[in-house]
Amino acid sequence: MTALGLELVIVQEEALLVKEVFDLYTEEGWGVTKIAKYMNEKSQTKEGGKWDNKTVRNVLKNPTYAGYNHFKAEDWPEEQRIITPGTHPAIVSKEQFEKAQTFRKRRADGHMSRRSFDYAYSGIIKCGECGANYVGNTSVHSGKKYTGYRCLNQYAKGTCDARSISETKLSKIVLAHIELVDDGFQNPKAKSPRNKVNLPKELEISQKRRRNWMMALGDGKLSGDDYAALIDQEEKRIQAIKEKAEPEPEQTIPLSEVRKTFDDLKSNWQLIDTSTQKQIVQSLFKKITIKKSDDWHIVDMLTV
Ligand SMILES: [Zn+2]
CATH class of the missing domain: 3.90.1750.20 (Putative Large Serine Recombinase; Chain B, Domain 2)
Structure with a gap:
């Protein structure tokens, strides 16, 4: 005073x-x-x-x-x-x-x-201690903006002593957790059995036929035009057999590619704007329960 x-x-x-x-x-x-x-x-x-x-x-x-x-x-x-x-x-x-x-x-x-002031994880993060929502919070230290989440019961009622978590840390544990869940997710499906084609055998038959036509041409039993037409037909037939014998193209995206996309997403996460982050997070998860013992970890994760 x-x-x-x-x-x-x-x-x-x-x-x-x-x-x-x-x-x-x-x-x-x-x-x-x-x-x-x-x-x-x-x-x-x-x-x-x-x-x-x-x-x-x-x-x-x-x-x-x-x-x-x-x-x-x-x-x-x-x-x-x-x-x-x-x-x-x-x-x-x-x-x-x-x-x-x-x-x-x-x-x-x-x-x-x-939307304009929503947080990427709003409505999804639950407190592993009391079950309440972790709600977004922004603070400014030395001119730098920090985004974090804290237990509603902790800061509004004081009935829980769960710690708050920075969004950076939260993203880190969430993204690390999806990688584990994602493992094996993209295993290529077992190949459907196709009509088996014995290509060497087919080629051998084809050679025999061509030799016969060549001999018929030489004997004058086959005209040049007929011979050419037969060879042309045979070429097409063999081409079709070859295509059939080729392995089926991969149906699923190779795991390595999924990994790469995911790694890119992870390393660029902090650069993605909040509304995009939010779209990604909200389209992947329904509920993520977090808890801190020695370090932060995910107790439960419910995907959409
Ligand atoms: Zn709590």
């Missing part, structure tokens, strides 16, 4: 609620109605009242929580609100506050699609 007692003091419990409202809004992508409903189940506003769309919105647009002071006279339009850096501690970072304002504007303009 300053000498004048004007400095804002954060009430710890309220600060946690405010932080959670911001997190649900900017990191989970929840709307104000869903947030209000959720907050009512676990808490009340500082005035002891109920949360509703308006109280949630008021929290989200209040610059005080990002460490600013602000003032607006009753009859001033919102744009004229005076916002200055404050000296009180911030509950949310300025980045997160700005993000919330961007979201609010986009939602108001109707540009907000659920």
Whole structure:
């Protein structure tokens, strides 16, 4: 507190609620109605009242929580609100506050699609400790953006002590796990038995026939044109037999090629944009349960 007692003091419990409202809004992508409903189940506003769309919105647009002071006279339009850096501690970072304002504007303009801030693994990862969802979360350290996932029961209720996991680590264990599952998946099918052709025998017969025709030609029993026609016919017949005798082309993609495609996907995974990653992940998996003992591992994986 300053000498004048004007400095804002954060009430710890309220600060946690405010932080959670911001997190649900900017990191989970929840709307104000869903947030209000959720907050009512676990808490009340500082005035002891109920949360509703308006109280949630008021929290989200209040610059005080990002460490600013602000003032607006009753009859001033919102744009004229005076916002200055404050000296009180911030509950949310300025980045997160700005993000919330961007979201609010986009939602108001109707540009907000659920997809735009979804996470690749949203709705799929389950906590191996308590079974709750692992939900996406973005944080910024030294100007670098980190995406991770954390147990909902852990961060929202404190009833679970499962650790959070970075998306990089999560992708690593998931991709490593699919490789194991994929092993043997592409085993070429047993070849269907084909009509057996004895090619050497056929060639021998053909030679004999040609010799006979040659002799008939020499004896004058066969005209040159007839001889040519017979040879031509025989060539075609032998060609057809040869094709029949050739091994059947491979029906399945060779495992080596599948491996290569998969390896490319794995090594380029971090370069693929989130919406594509999400399409791939969501088209492959229904549920992935993760748990950390010594290291992270996959307890259960349910494919689509
Ligand atoms: Zn948990």
